[in-house]
Amino acid sequence: MNPLIWHASIQKELELAAVKVLRSGSYVLGQEANQFEQDASDYLGCSYAISCANGTDALVLALTAADIGPGDEVITTPFTFFASTEAVLRVGATPVFVDIESETFNLNPCCLNEALSNKTRAVLAVHLFGLPARILEIKDFCRINDLVLIEDCAQSFGAEINKIKTGCFGDFGCFSFPPSENQEGYGGGGLVITKDSKYREKLLQLRKHGSTEKYQHKVVGYNSRRDELQVALLKIKLKHIDEYNRQRLDIACYYSEELAGCEVFLPVGNGHVFHQYTIQVDHRERLQRHLTEAGIASAIHYPRPVHHQPTFKNKSIYRSVDDLYCAEVASKNCLSLPIYPGMQKEQFQRVVSEVKSGLAVRHGMVAGV
Numbered sequence: 103m104n105p106l107i108w109h110a111s112i113q114k115e116l117e118l119a120a121v122k123v124l125r126s127g128s129y130v131l132g133q134e135a136n137q138f139e140q141d142a143s144d145y146l147g148c149s150y151a152i153s154c155a156n157g158t159d160a161l162v163l164a165l166t167a168a169d170i171g172p173g174d175e176v177i178t179t180p181f182t183f184f185a186s187t188e189a190v191l192r193v194g195a196t197p198v199f200v201d202i203e204s205e206t207f208n209l210n211p212c213c214l215n216e217a218l219s220n221k222t223r224a225v226l227a228v229h230l231f232g233l234p235a236r237i238l239e240i241k242d243f244c245r246i247n248d249l250v251l252i253e254d255c256a257q258s259f260g261a262e263i264n265k266i267k268t269g270c271f272g273d274f275g276c277f278s279f280p281p282s283e284n285q286e287g288y289g290g291g292g293l294v295i296t297k298d299s300k301y302r303e304k305l306l307q308l309r310k311h312g313s314t315e316k317y318q319h320k321v322v323g324y325n326s327r328r329d330e331l332q333v334a335l336l337k338i339k340l341k342h343i344d345e346y347n348r349q350r351l352d353i354a355c356y357y358s359e360e361l362a363g364c365e366v367f368l369p370v371g372n373g374h375v376f377h378q379y380t381i382q383v384d385h386r387e388r389l390q391r392h393l394t395e396a397g398i399a400s401a402i403h404y405p406r407p408v409h410h411q412p413t414f415k416n417k418s419i420y421r422s423v424d425d426l427y428c429a430e431v432a433s434k435n436c437l438s439l440p441i442y443p444g445m446q447k448e449q450f451q452r453v454v455s456e457v458k459s460g461l462a463v464r465h466g467m468v469a470g471v
């Protein structure tokens with residue numbers, strides 16, 4: 103879907119904001135970034151929000167601020183976009199993979215204990231596809247074992263549990279705003295939230311070459327400053343995020359009602375914002391081929407669990423405590439159906455009808471088969 107079509111209602115506002123920045127003469131970490139951080143922390147209900155260049159940086163900044171590095175282990179999920187694990191490797195720590203729950207695609211809290219060692223420093227939980235992980239249990243585990251909790255909320259902006267937004271449960275919540283996420287921007291963008299003022303100070307320093315005073319560099323940091331143009335546009339999108347998430351939810355409810363009883367596993371869970379609507383189906387390639395032939399775009403998130411990525415051929419860079427069976431199955435069976443704000447009723451009705459006929463073809467139930 104061309105974003106220009108469904109952004110039409112806010113197009114004028116976006117253009118005015120862009121022109122204002124262009125004429126301001128201030129392009130990096132200025133007033134717009136300050137205001138966006140304030141608006142985002144108000145919306146998310148957190149104490150501090152620190153914007154940065156992208157979601158991968160947000161994770162790296164959080165891990166670095168928590169002093170996690172070589173010799174430390176971070177328990178995490180093998181079923182996510184690679185960036186979640188990449189951030190752990192970037193700071194020199196060792197990812198320790200535990201399996202996911204097959205029905206939610208998220209880290210299984212029951213597997214955490216087994217992964218614990220005297221090197222464990224943190225848990226990095228991902229709220230995949232917009233569905234909150236079982237974060238209260240994960241948080242308890244972190245509290246009992248004195249671990250840092252980092253939430254990867256790249257796909258879950260606005261998702262909540264008991265009216266608390268994802269990102270606010272852990273020591274850090276990390277967000278990402280490329281055009282592909284549910285809070286989509288117009289280029290790259292990231293945000294770290296925290297309730298701890300000491301972490302805030304560290305994050306501010308780290309994102310700007312380890313400096314809080316011009317040309318004074320107390321630590322080695324990163325260049326992760328946020329540009330004004332992107333945040334000015336995101337600030338406008340932020341006002342509409344609840345409406346966009348509501349539209350996603352409506353489409354998801356329709357899919358779930360219509361596809362109930364079909365031979366597919368449907369997504370479950372409360373507080374879901376449906377960044378993706380991902381089903382699990384046997385013979386996925388056949389169904390995907392059918393959809394492609396019918397002109398319907400579907401996607402596979404993710405065809406390889408992280409521990410099967412070529413970079414993990416060197417098994418010494420990660421540890422895993424079980425056979426990661428559910429992650430393996432999910433990567434073989436997952437298929438994401440189209441879902442986006444502005445999607446028209448006849449479009450999602452057609453998706454359902456083609457999914458049904460694709461499944462029927464498999465069973466030879468279509469006339470002439």
Ligand SMILES: Cc1ncc(COP(=O)(O)O)c(C=O)c1O
Pocket residue numbers: 156157158159182183185186228254256257278279280290291292
């Ligand atoms: C789960 C997850 N974590 C982290 C990231 C990294 O975000 P970015 O692309 O902004 O670096 C992404 C991006 O797609 C993601 O999906």
